[in-house]
Amino acid sequence: xxxxxxxxxxxxxxxSKILEKLGKKTAGIGKQALFLYGxxxxxxxxxxxxxxxxxxxxxxxxxxYGGVQPNPRISHxxxxxxxxxENHLDVIVAVGGGSVxxxxxxxxxxxCYEEPLWDFFIRKASFKxxxxxxxxxxxxxxxxxxxxxxxxxxxxxxxxxxIRSEAxxxxxxxxxxxxxxxxxxxxxxxxxxxxxxxxxxGYFTASSDFPLQDGMVEGVCRAVMGALEIVLTDPRNLEAxxxxxxxxxxxxxGLLKSxxxxxxxxxxxxxxxxxxxxxxxxxxxxxxxxxxxxxYMKPSIAHRILLYGERxxxxxxxxxxxxxxxxxxxxxxxxxxxxxxxxxxxHLKEAGIISLDVDACTNQAMALSEYWxxxxxxxxxxxxxxxxxx
Amino acid sequence: xxxxxxxxxxxxxxxSKILEKLGKKTAGIGKQALFLYGxxxxxxxxxxxxxxxxxxxxxxxxxxYGGVQPNPRISHxxxxxxxxxENHLDVIVAVGGGSVxxxxxxxxxxxCYEEPLWDFFIRKASFKxxxxxxxxxxxxxxxxxxxxxxxxxxxxxxxxxxIRSEAxxxxxxxxxxxxxxxxxxxxxxxxxxxxxxxxxxGYFTASSDFPLQDGMVEGVCRAVMGALEIVLTDPRNLEAxxxxxxxxxxxxxGLLKSxxxxxxxxxxxxxxxxxxxxxxxxxxxxxxxxxxxxxYMKPSIAHRILLYGERxxxxxxxxxxxxxxxxxxxxxxxxxxxxxxxxxxxHLKEAGIISLDVDACTNQAMALSEYWxxxxxxxxxxxxxxxxxx
Numbered sequence: 001x002x003x004x005x006x007x008x009x010x011x012x013x014x015x016s017k018i019l020e021k022l023g024k025k026t027a028g029i030g031k032q033a034l035f036l037y038g039x040x041x042x043x044x045x046x047x048x049x050x051x052x053x054x055x056x057x058x059x060x061x062x063x064x065y066g067g068v069q070p071n072p073r074i075s076h077x078x079x080x081x082x083x084x085x086e087n088h089l090d091v092i093v094a095v096g097g098g099s100v101x102x103x104x105x106x107x108x109x110x111x112c113y114e115e116p117l118w119d120f121f122i123r124k125a126s127f128k129x130x131x132x133x134x135x136x137x138x139x140x141x142x143x144x145x146x147x148x149x150x151x152x153x154x155x156x157x158x159x160x161x162x163i164r165s166e167a168x169x170x171x172x173x174x175x176x177x178x179x180x181x182x183x184x185x186x187x188x189x190x191x192x193x194x195x196x197x198x199x200x201x202g203y204f205t206a207s208s209d210f211p212l213q214d215g216m217v218e219g220v221c222r223a224v225m226g227a228l229e230i231v232l233t234d235p236r237n238l239e240a241x242x243x244x245x246x247x248x249x250x251x252x253x254g255l256l257k258s259x260x261x262x263x264x265x266x267x268x269x270x271x272x273x274x275x276x277x278x279x280x281x282x283x284x285x286x287x288x289x290x291x292x293x294x295x296y297m298k299p300s301i302a303h304r305i306l307l308y309g310e311r312x313x314x315x316x317x318x319x320x321x322x323x324x325x326x327x328x329x330x331x332x333x334x335x336x337x338x339x340x341x342x343x344x345x346x347h348l349k350e351a352g353i354i355s356l357d358v359d360a361c362t363n364q365a366m367a368l369s370e371y372w373x374x375x376x377x378x379x380x381x382x383x384x385x386x387x388x389x390x
Numbered sequence: 391x392x393x394x395x396x397x398x399x400x401x402x403x404x405x406s407k408i409l410e411k412l413g414k415k416t417a418g419i420g421k422q423a424l425f426l427y428g429x430x431x432x433x434x435x436x437x438x439x440x441x442x443x444x445x446x447x448x449x450x451x452x453x454x455y456g457g458v459q460p461n462p463r464i465s466h467x468x469x470x471x472x473x474x475x476e477n478h479l480d481v482i483v484a485v486g487g488g489s490v491x492x493x494x495x496x497x498x499x500x501x502c503y504e505e506p507l508w509d510f511f512i513r514k515a516s517f518k519x520x521x522x523x524x525x526x527x528x529x530x531x532x533x534x535x536x537x538x539x540x541x542x543x544x545x546x547x548x549x550x551x552x553i554r555s556e557a558x559x560x561x562x563x564x565x566x567x568x569x570x571x572x573x574x575x576x577x578x579x580x581x582x583x584x585x586x587x588x589x590x591x592g593y594f595t596a597s598s599d600f601p602l603q604d605g606m607v608e609g610v611c612r613a614v615m616g617a618l619e620i621v622l623t624d625p626r627n628l629e630a631x632x633x634x635x636x637x638x639x640x641x642x643x644g645l646l647k648s649x650x651x652x653x654x655x656x657x658x659x660x661x662x663x664x665x666x667x668x669x670x671x672x673x674x675x676x677x678x679x680x681x682x683x684x685x686y687m688k689p690s691i692a693h694r695i696l697l698y699g700e701r702x703x704x705x706x707x708x709x710x711x712x713x714x715x716x717x718x719x720x721x722x723x724x725x726x727x728x729x730x731x732x733x734x735x736x737h738l739k740e741a742g743i744i745s746l747d748v749d750a751c752t753n754q755a756m757a758l759s760e761y762w763x764x765x766x767x768x769x770x771x772x773x774x775x776x777x778x779x780x
Contacts, residue, residue, distance in 0.1 A: 001567075001632040003405025008398055011556075014649060015393025166401075177391075212613035212633045219605020226601050242391040243602045246649060255645075259404060259636060 001210060001259030007166055008253060010146055014175040014246060016238075022093075022136065023054035025172050029132045030091025033062040034084050036104050038096040040066065047138070047179065051095055063087050068096060071153045071160070072103035078117050081110030084131065091132050094170070097139025104133045105150035105168040118154050121161040128167060135170040138179050140245040141191035141283070143198065143252030145173035160276060161371070175249060177242040185235050189342040190283025192228045192244065196221055197267055197286045198252040204294070204304050207262030214307070217256050220247050221312045228342060264374045267293050270385060272368055273361035278353050287344035288351060292388035294332045296381070302328040309334065348389045358386050391600060391649030397556055398643060400536055404565040404636065406628075412483075412526065413444035415562050419522045420481025423452040424474050426494050428486040430456065437528070437569065441485055453477050458486060461543045461550070462493035468507050471500030474521065481522050484560070487529025494523045495540035495558040508544050511551040518557060525560040528569050530635040531581035531673070533588065533642030535563035550666060551761070565639060567632040575625050579732040580673025582618045582634060586611055587657055587676045588642040594684070594694050597652035607646050608701045610637050615702070618732060654764045657683050660775060662758055663751035668743050677734035678741060681726050682778035686771070688718040695721050703728070738779045748776050 013021060026033060033055060042048045055062050065080050083089070084107065094104035108130035110117040119125035137145040144150070148169045151162045183191075199217045206214075224247045230240035250256060257263045267289050274285040298305060302324035309315040309331030318334075319327045336346045345351040362382045369377055403411060416423060423445060432438045445452050455470050473479070474497065484494035498520035500507040509515035527535040534540070538559045541552045573581075589607045596604075614637045620630035640646060647653040657679050664675040688695060692714035699705040699721030708724075709717045726736045735741040752772045759767055 001405070001629065001636070003408065005401065005403050007401040011395065011397040012648075013395050015391070018393065210633075211616050212610060212637055215609020215613050216606045217609075219607075219609045220602060223602035223605050239391065242649070243600075246391070247602055258402075259632070 002261040004258045006254055006258045008146060008169065008255070009166065009171075010169045011172045012146065012175060012249070013172060016176060016178055018174055018176050019050050019054060019136070022051065022134070022174060023056075023058035023060060026055060026091060026093055026134050027058040027060050029134060029171055030089070031060060032087065032089045033060050033091045033093045034080060034089045034107065035062045035064045036068060036080060036092055036094045036096075036100055036107065037066045038068040038070075038100050042095060042138070045179075045182075047095065047136075051093065051136070055093065062093070063089060068100045068103045070099050072099045072106070074106070074118050074121070074152050074154045075156075077103050077106040077152060078110060080107040081117065084111040089131075091134060093134045093136070095136040095138065097137070098142030098144040101133070101135045101137065101144035101170065102142075102150040102152065104135065104170075105130070105144075105148075106152050106163070107131070108133055108168055109163065120163055121152060121154070122159075127163075127165065130165070130167040133168070133170040135173040136179075137173060137175050137245070137249070139183060139187075139191070140175070140180060140248035141194045143249055145170060145175065146249040146253045160272065173249070175245050177238060177245045180241045180245055181236045181238065185232060186343060187281075188231050188235075188244065189228060189344055190281045191248065192224050192342070193283035193287045193339070193344050195224050195244070195248045195251045197290060199256060200290065200308070201265045201267055202257035202260050202263035203308060204297070204301055205262050205264045205266065206260050206304065209307070210260050213256060213258065213260050218308075218311045220251060220256065223247055225312070225338070232342065265372060266369070266374050266377060269365050269368045269372060269374050269377070270382065273364040274353070276364065277357060277360060278351070280351055280353070284344050284351055287339040287346055288348060288389050289385075291332050291336050291339070291346055292385050294328070294335070295388050296385045298325060298328040298332070305331050313338070356386060356389070358383055361386055392651040394648045396644055396648045398536060398559065398645070399556065399561075400559045401562045402536065402565060402639070403562060406566060406568055408564055408566050409440050409444060409526070412441065412524070412564060413446075413448035413450065416445060416481060416483055416524050417448040417450050419524060419561055420479070421450060422477065422479045423450050423481045423483045424470060424479045424497065425452045425454045426458060426470060426482055426484045426486075426490055426497065427456045428458040428460075428490050432485060432528070435569075435572075437485065437526075441483065441526070445483065452483070453479060458490045458493045460489050462489045462496070464496070464508050464511070464542050464544045465546075467493050467496040467542060468500060470497040471507065474501040479521075481524060483524045483526070485526040485528065487527070488532030488534040491523070491525045491527065491534035491560065492532075492540040492542065494525065494560075495520070495534075495538075496542050496553070497521070498523055498558055499553065510553050511542060511544070512549075517553075517555065520555070520557040523558070523560040525563040526569075527563060527565050527635070527639070529573060529577075529581070530565070530570060530638035531584045533639055535560060535565065536639040536643045550662065563639070565635050567628060567635045570631045570635055571626045571628065575622060576733060577671075578621050578625075578634065579618060579734055580671045581638065582614050582732070583673035583677045583729070583734050585614050585634070585638045585641045587680060589646060590680065590698070591655045591657055592647035592650050592653035593698060594687070594691055595652050595654045595656065596650050596694065599697070600650050603646060603648065603650050604697070608698075610641060610646065611702045613637055615728070622732065655762060656759070656764050656767060659755050659758045659762060659764050659767070660772065663754040664743070666754065667747060667750060668741070670741055670743070674734050674741055677729040677736055678738060678779050679775075681722050681729070681736055682775050684718070684722045684725070685778050686775045688715060688722070692718040699724065746776060746779070748773055751776055
């Protein structure tokens with residue numbers, strides 16, 4: 001194992017009817033809240049009323065601030081920080097998916113400083129403090145409820161960058177799987193593709209076998225695939241939804257790749273340009289990127305691909321007697337079949353991308369690989385992997 | 391899944407040469423430390439000198455306090471708290487195994503209150519605050535470095551009770567696997583039996599299958615068994631020692647049984663009297679208790695025993711075509727064989743206990759099952775399980 005530091009100061013409150021504790025927990029942290037959310041849909045579902053009743057019930061004054069976008073925007077976050085400063089608010093209650101929680105983290109930083117918020121994302125300024133956040137996760141996928149990262153888009157410069165700090169972990173995260181029962185099945189499939197990708201990234205880039213982390217990752221992957229299989233035919237299955245919700249939180253929290261030498265995120269480097277330039281869900285982009293990346297990398301990582309095939313996908317019998325490269329091909333084909341089974345695209349054309357702007361995607365991927373510290377890929381590699389997506 | 395809350399405010403710093411950060415991290419928390427440790431062996435190993443140099447190097451004043459016992463005693467902890475109060479210390483640096491860290495937690499509470507320390511353990515008094523703790527784990531087994539529990543013995547009343555609170559998680563835990571290279575192989579086998587028992591308890595008492603938690607637990611168990619196998623022939627194998635150290639921390643942290651309905655700790659209830667009344671290592675007691683408990687419980691948990699046999703112990707082929715009860719017997723026999731292989735006892739006589747005081751053990755087990763909230767066992771059950779240990 002390599003050296004690592006791991007911390008998760010967030011308190012997780014998981015289960016049914018847990019929002020009964022929202023007011024009290026919030027009041028223990030702050031008395032004047034920014035109530036941040038995305039779409040008006042939380043009003044239809046009754047969640048809005050629950051949050052309002054909880055805050056009022058515990059005497060927490062709040063300023064409401066909706067309109068967070070799926071790719072949250074820096075200008076919207078800056079406006080949120082202004083509201084906080086004007087009203088002397090001391091806590092953010094973020095109700096929504098990863099976008100809302102990501103923006104809450106950006107606002108939490110902006111509220112404590114005078115510098116333009118984007119400066120922190122482009123490393124022109126650094127921060128140590130942030131307002132406390134109480135998160136209510138409604139669209140599990142990104143682990144934002146259990147990590148210290150925030151990805152924001154600067155709509156003026158078309159840049160999408162991130163910050164990462166111990167200061168911006170939510171203080172408390174409420175994970176009520178019953179809030180996820182009505183998430184459309186297709187959205188859930190994209191979310192599971194994303195969750196799995198968070199686990200696969202470290203698994204396939206690991207410099208060798210790490211039995212402890214491998215075993216945990218394999219178990220979580222199997223659980224996510226199994227739970228999605230249930231959701232496909234029984235979308236309101238609470239147990240399966242619970243599995244997906246808790247797996248999503250753990251998958252990108254840092255724990256499951258702690259100590260894994262070599263772990264990096266090339267598939268995210270390759271995917272961000274796709275969902276950035278084309279109007280593609282992140283999960284749909286990942287199910288295109290991952291098989292292409294595996295095909296390109298298989299000469300050096302066939303052993304890891306076989307392990308994944310055997311232990312996660314249960315392909316032991318199909319792999320018997322095959323050479324490592326033959327076996328890797330089988331695993332990749334089966335993975336593509338599984339993506340088709342859950343109706344996520346495996347080639348660009350299936351996502352409606354007829355002619356990829358390879359130059360633009362490659363440029364952005366090169367920039368991202370530097371920004372995120374993903375070594376080992378030159379322009380030629382990246383172009384070749386994009387070519388495998390056709 | 392059932393509702394749960396999970397929090398781990400401890401920062402883990404894992405790896406080689408991490409103690410270079412001990413002084414700085416401690417100085418960020420407090421300026422006057424109680425340096426708590428157990429035996430003088432840390433002086434021979436050089437660890438004592440490292441800690442002293444680190445604290446002095448960052449200007450942390452410290453009062454040294456050694457002599458923590460393997461079953462840490464309440465009187466020794468009270469004396470530690472007195473030293474803290476007299477010297478106005480503001481942080482505890484605990485260097486040792488689970489006993490030292492457990493006692494640090496007790497001292498951390500006692501230092502903040504005037505009540506007798508034991509009152510907190512027998513629930514006569516409650517606490518909300520505690521002095522911050524910096525832990526350096528040297529004997530991984532109990533997860534004390536990553537949980538909020540402390541088990542202490544009152545030598546006056548012969549009672550062994552525990553406290554549990556968010557307030558007593560270490561602020562920072564240093565896990566340097568190179569410090570564990572010289573732990574004797576037999577001690578390591580007992581430690582691994584303990585680590586595995588922490589994982590098995592929830593696995594075998596679960597009310598049904600929980601694919602997410604099951605998968606993680608199975609993976610960690612396989613990793614621990616594999617790493618111990620390496621240590622048996624190559625005791626100074628750093629990678630195997632790293633696996634055991636990180637697995638130990640995670641195994642009893644609450645994470646891996648989060649949401650698992652039914653999870654309880656009957657094997658610990660049955661074991662504590664054994665190691666309490668007889669001079670038996672906790673891990674040696676567990677390898678006697680677990681097979682007996684499994685034999686007694688197999689009619690109701692055969693399915694879970696088979697899963698463990700297949701997924702953790704790789705017994706799939708041996709279990710083919712067997713009835714659940716036949717299969718459970720095979721798994722239990724194989725588990726006993728594995729305990730024999732690592733030289734931990736599977737029957738009382740192998741631990742030198744010729745005639746067990748069943749009355750005394752049963753009485754204590756009954757009391758513990760109430761204290762720890764382990765339902766479903768009456769006196770007859772407990773006597774029957776002890777009988778199966780012969």
